[in-house]
Each structure stands twice: as C-alpha cells, then as structure tokens.
Amino acid sequence: MLKERQYIFSRVNALADAALIACSVAIAHWLRDNIIAPYVFPRLLRGISPIEDSLWLLLAAPLITIYFLSKQGYYDAVLWKARKPLFGKVVLSVFKATVALVVIAFFLQSNSGSSVSQNALLSPEKTSRSVILIFPVIAALIIGAKTALVQAILEKWRDLTRSKQAVVLVGSGESLRKFIRVIHSHPWWGLSILGIVDDTGREAKAVEGVRVIGSLKTLIPFIERTPVDEVIFLPESVALAQLTPYFEQCEEMGVRTRLSLNFFRPSIARPVLDAIDDIPIVSYFPTREMNAALMFKYAFDRVAALVLLILLSPVFLITAILIKLTSESWRDPIFYGQTRCGLNGKPFTCWKFRSMKVGAEKELDKLREKNVMGGPVFKMKDDPRITPIGRFLRKTSIDELPQLWNVLKGEMSLVGPRPPIPAEVEKYDRWQRRRLSMKPGITCLWQVSGRNKLPFDVWMKLDLDYIDNWSLWLDFKILLKTIYVVATGYGAM
Numbered sequence: 001m002l003k004e005r006q007y008i009f010s011r012v013n014a015l016a017d018a019a020l021i022a023c024s025v026a027i028a029h030w031l032r033d034n035i036i037a038p039y040v041f042p043r044l045l046r047g048i049s050p051i052e053d054s055l056w057l058l059l060a061a062p063l064i065t066i067y068f069l070s071k072q073g074y075y076d077a078v079l080w081k082a083r084k085p086l087f088g089k090v091v092l093s094v095f096k097a098t099v100a101l102v103v104i105a106f107f108l109q110s111n112s113g114s115s116v117s118q119n120a121l122l123s124p125e126k127t128s129r130s131v132i133l134i135f136p137v138i139a140a141l142i143i144g145a146k147t148a149l150v151q152a153i154l155e156k157w158r159d160l161t162r163s164k165q166a167v168v169l170v171g172s173g174e175s176l177r178k179f180i181r182v183i184h185s186h187p188w189w190g191l192s193i194l195g196i197v198d199d200t201g202r203e204a205k206a207v208e209g210v211r212v213i214g215s216l217k218t219l220i221p222f223i224e225r226t227p228v229d230e231v232i233f234l235p236e237s238v239a240l241a242q243l244t245p246y247f248e249q250c251e252e253m254g255v256r257t258r259l260s261l262n263f264f265r266p267s268i269a270r271p272v273l274d275a276i277d278d279i280p281i282v283s284y285f286p287t288r289e290m291n292a293a294l295m296f297k298y299a300f301d302r303v304a305a306l307v308l309l310i311l312l313s314p315v316f317l318i319t320a321i322l323i324k325l326t327s328e329s330w331r332d333p334i335f336y337g338q339t340r341c342g343l344n345g346k347p348f349t350c351w352k353f354r355s356m357k358v359g360a361e362k363e364l365d366k367l368r369e370k371n372v373m374g375g376p377v378f379k380m381k382d383d384p385r386i387t388p389i390g391r392f393l394r395k396t397s398i399d400e401l402p403q404l405w406n407v408l409k410g411e412m413s414l415v416g417p418r419p420p421i422p423a424e425v426e427k428y429d430r431w432q433r434r435r436l437s438m439k440p441g442i443t444c445l446w447q448v449s450g451r452n453k454l455p456f457d458v459w460m461k462l463d464l465d466y467i468d469n470w471s472l473w474l475d476f477k478i479l480l481k482t483i484y485v486v487a488t489g490y491g492a493m
Contacts, residue, residue: 007290010075013150017069018062020146024139025057028131031138057101061135064100068093069143086151090143098136105132165190166227166344169210170197170219170246171234179234180208182277194228199238216242220249224433227346232281233259247284252430254286254437254467255344268434268468286467287437293472301414305407312401319353319398326389332358335402340419343439348411350419351402355390356383375456376427377420395489403442415475416441417463435463438470448481 069075072089169176176196183191195213196203203212213222216238223231231250233243243259250257251269258274258281269284288294309316320334333354340350363385364378373379386394393399406412412419419440425433445462446454454462466474 008295011292011295013075014066014070016146017066017143020142021062021065021139022058024142025061025131025135027138027142028134031134032130057131057135060104061097061101061139065094065097065139068096068100086147087144090147091140094136094140094143097139098132101132101135105129165229166192166194167230167232168194168197168213168219168222168228169232169234170199170216170243171236172198172200172203173236175236176203176234177208179232179276179279180210182279184208186277194226195222197222199235199243216246219246223250223253223255227344228255229344230256230258233257249430251284251286252434254434256286256437257284258282259284286434288470297413297472297475298410301407301412302410304414305404309404309408312404315398316401319393319401322389323354326387328357339422340440341422341425341436342411342419343436345425345433345436347422348406348419350412351405353393353399353402355387355393355399356385357387360385373452373456375460376424377456377459379452397486400442407442411439413439413441415443415478417444417466418446431464432460435460435467438467443478443482445478448478448485451485 069089072093074086074089074093169179171179180193183189183193193210195211196207197214197216197219198212199216201215205212213219219231222228231246233247235243247257247259247266251266257269260280260282266284269286270289272283272285272289274281274283323334324330324332336352336354336356337349338352339347342348367380367383367385368378370380371378390399403412407414416439417435420428420436425436445466446459449462
C-alpha cells in the first residue's frame with residue numbers, strides 16, 4: 001500500500017528529474033551559444049561550441065545531481081506528503097553536483113594529452129566551462145518549478161486519490177482513534193476507510209466519523225462480500241491470540257493485513273516491517289511487494305497494449321464487419337462487456353468480441369447439466385449459443401483481443417489469473433480467493449497448460465503457483481507459449 005506508492009513515486013520522480021536535468025544541460029548550452037556568447041560576453045567567450053562537446057555532461061549531470069538529491073532526502077515521499085519546503089534541498093544538491101562536475105572536468109582534462117582523449121566524444125576537454133556554470137541556475141529553476149507543480153497537483157488531486165485503497169480497521173480505544181486521525185490528516189495516502197470492526201463491542205455506531213461495521217465475527221463475511229484491499233488490526237483489549245484465525249483467513253483469501261506486533265506466523269504471506277507516521281506496523285504480503293520488476297511489468301503492459309491495439313486495428317475492423325454480417329440484426333452489438341472481478345475482487349467491465357447470440361445468458365440454466373468443467377465455472381462442448389463466426393473467434397482467441405483496452409486502462413495485465421465473474425467468486429472455497437490478490441490477465445498458466453482440458457481445482461492451483469513464483473521470466477515464457485497455444489487452438493472450446 002504505502003510502501004508501494006512511495007516506491008513508485010520516488011523512482012518516477014527520479015526518472016523525471018533525470019530527463020529535466022539533461023534538458024537543463026541542453027538549455028544551458030543553447031543559452032551560452034545564442035545569448036551569452038554573442039551578446040553578453042562576446043570578447044570573453046569563444047564562438048559556437050558544438051553540442052557534442054557537452055555530451056558527457058548530458059550523461060554525468062543527471063546521475064550526479066540525482067545522487068545528491070537522494071542524499072538530501074529529496075525523494076522521501078513523507079516530505080512530499082507533508083508538503084515540506086524542498087527548494088532548499090534542490091539548490092544545495094544542484095550546487096554540490098556542479099562542484100562535482102567541475103572537479104571531474106578538471107581531472108579528466110589533465111589526462112587529455114593523448115590523441116584518444118582529444119577525439120573522445122565523452123571527453124570534457126572541449127566543453128565550455130560557461131555551460132557548467134550556467135547549468136546549476138537552469139537546473140535549480142526547472143527542478144524547483146517541477147517540485148512546486150507536483151506538490152500543487154498532489155494537493156488538488158488528494159480527494160480523487162482517497163478512494164483508491166479500501167481498508168477496514170479492526171480495533172478499539174485510543175489507538176484506533178489516533179490511527180484514524182493520522183489517516184484523515186494525510187489524504188494524499190489515498191486511503192478510504194470502509195468501516196471499523198469493534199474488537200470489544202463497546203464502541204459507538206461511529207468512531208471519528210467512521211462507521212462501525214460490527215464485532216469481530218462480522219469481519220470475514222464483510223470481506224467476502226465487499227472488495228477490500230487491506231485489513232489493519234489495531235487491538236487494544238482483545239488478546240492477540242484471538243486474532244490469529246482472522247489473520248489466517250485473510251491470508252487464505254489473499255487479503256493483505258497489518259498489525260503493530262508480529263505474533264502471527266504466516267505460511268504464505270511475507271512479513272515486512274513498516275511504519276505509518278510514528279505507528280510501527282508489520283505488514284503481511286500474500287503477493288510480492290512493489291519492486292522494479294513489477295513496475296516494469298505494469299509499464300510494459302500498457303505500452304504493449306497500446307502498440308498491439310494500433311497494429312491489430314485491421315484485425316479489429318475485419319472482425320467487427322464479420323460479426324455484423326453474421327448477426328441476426330444490425331442492431332446486435334459487436335462487443336460484449338461482462339462484469340468481472342479484478343484485483344482484490346474489485347469489479348470492472350471485461351470486453352470481448354461477441355461470440356454468442358444476443359441473450360445467451362438467459363439460456364444458461366437450461367445447459368447447466370452439460371457443464372464439463374466442474375466447480376463454479378461453466379464450460380461445455382459444442383455450446384449451441386455460440387455463433388458460427390464466434391466459434392472461429394474462440395478457436396483463434398481473437399475474441400479476447402478487446403481486453404487489450406482493459407490492459408491499457410490498468411484493469412488487467414497481459415499475463416495473470418483470468419478474471420472470474422462475481423457469481424463464480426461467491427462459490428469459491430476460501431483458499432481459491434487468493435487468486436484475486438494479483439491483477440488478472442489476458443493469458444495465464446492455465447491457458448498454456450491445457451485450458452479447458454484441466455479440472456477446476458488444477459486451474460486454481462496453477463494460478464496460485466503463478467502468484468507465488470512470479471517473475472518477468474515466467475511472464476515471458478507464458479507469452480511465448482500463448483503464441484503456440486493460439487496458433488494450434490490447443491484446449492479451446
């Protein structure tokens with residue numbers, strides 16, 4: 001939750017600064033050649049200095065400046081949340097970076113006697129010293145302006161981000177009230193408290209303006225019927241041993257939990273020491289924490305989805321025409337949108353090319369006895385509701401292509417457990433709900449391991465194996481196998 005947001009924020013912030021600092025070098029070079037040299041100090045500065053002479057600055061300045069910004073704590077998300085003044089840190093860091101660049105230029109220049117150094121593209125030998133002196137002014141102004149802009153955006157959008165993380169608090173007494181006040185005083189964290197589970201039965205109907213859901217026995221039923229991102233335990237009177245079953249059940253369902261004391265020994269989730277303001281917290285992660293690999297996965301998903309939507313646009317057009325030509329009525333839709341359960345059970349509309357006749361859902365009850373899948377999922381051979389063109393679309397998996405739009409929106413990934421419908425999730429065993437703890441995907445281990453040829457429990461275990469053993473290399477292998485499965489139609493119905 002908070003660590004993931006802080007991780008993403010600090011790294012995206014640093015990447016943005018790297019680009020801005022490189023631009024600052026380019027602007028400093030342009031000002032030197034076009035303003036300062038010809039008009040301000042025409043006798044002191046020599047003529048035009050090619051941009052190639054400052055290439056090493058374009059590479060070194062971002063790295064060195066970001067290093068000093070980091071040492072100054074500029075990328076500490078807590079300072080941004082509290083809207084602390086950061087311009088002083090920017091000026092000091094840029095000044096230190098400039099001193100470092102001058103020192104580097106001096107020492108590298110002293111070895112410039114060889115012809116290799118004279119001709120080297122990264123040598124500072126020909127770099128105009130005025131560019132290095134102009135650079136800190138430009139960089140401080142640009143990074144300072146960016147800082148002010150980002151802080152203003154965070155301030156304006158805090159109400160919008162508040163609903164992105166749904167949490168339930170379990171506890172009572174002053175520790176609960178203090179925690180609620182901390183959350184309310186930091187709206188940028190984006191936490192929405194759905195309600196309070198009272199562990200003593202002595203709290204009123206609301207605490208600090210947040211409604212009380214009920215006693216401890218109402219916690220699990222509430223989670224099963226409501227999308228919840230995290231449950232935070234803040235017990236004051238109840239014995240910690242009494243909370244162990246609730247931790248185990250949350251872990252089994254893939255719901256993240258937090259507690260201020262580490263008394264629970266997880267078999268799946270990984271405990272991580274964390275802190276919210278000055279409150280010590282132990283987090284239990286049934287899935288992987290946000291890291292560089294997951295950041296790359298989510299970024300690659302959206303870039304790849306956009307590229308594929310553009311490249312496959314002719315396929316979209318041809319498919320749309322074929323669906324229209326084979327429909328009973330011109331009013332029949334091309335796409336079929338169905339409510340599915342996404343990350344942590346949050347509903348979203350999953351899009352496909354329509355492969356069944358209109359009103360197919362009404363005939364489902366009549367066909368239940370022909371289900372060959374087992375479990376809550378319905379699959380049957382030679383489904384009479386499928387249209388002739390729909391059978392081809394399913395065989396080639398073309399009907400799944402509109403889900404690239406879901407990937408572009410961030411509701412799905414290219415690789416991940418297939419998104420179930422809410423009616424199926426209601427019939428899940430508790431351990432099966434943990435498959436909802438990772439963003440759903442267009443393809444998954446199940447689809448490349450036999451699809452409809454596999455029983456339901458094996459499907460669920462494959463999804464959990466994927467969650468527990470996820471890596472970029474595993475995603476890459478699944479994508480490669482998907483190409484083979486799609487080409488051969490293996491396991492399709």
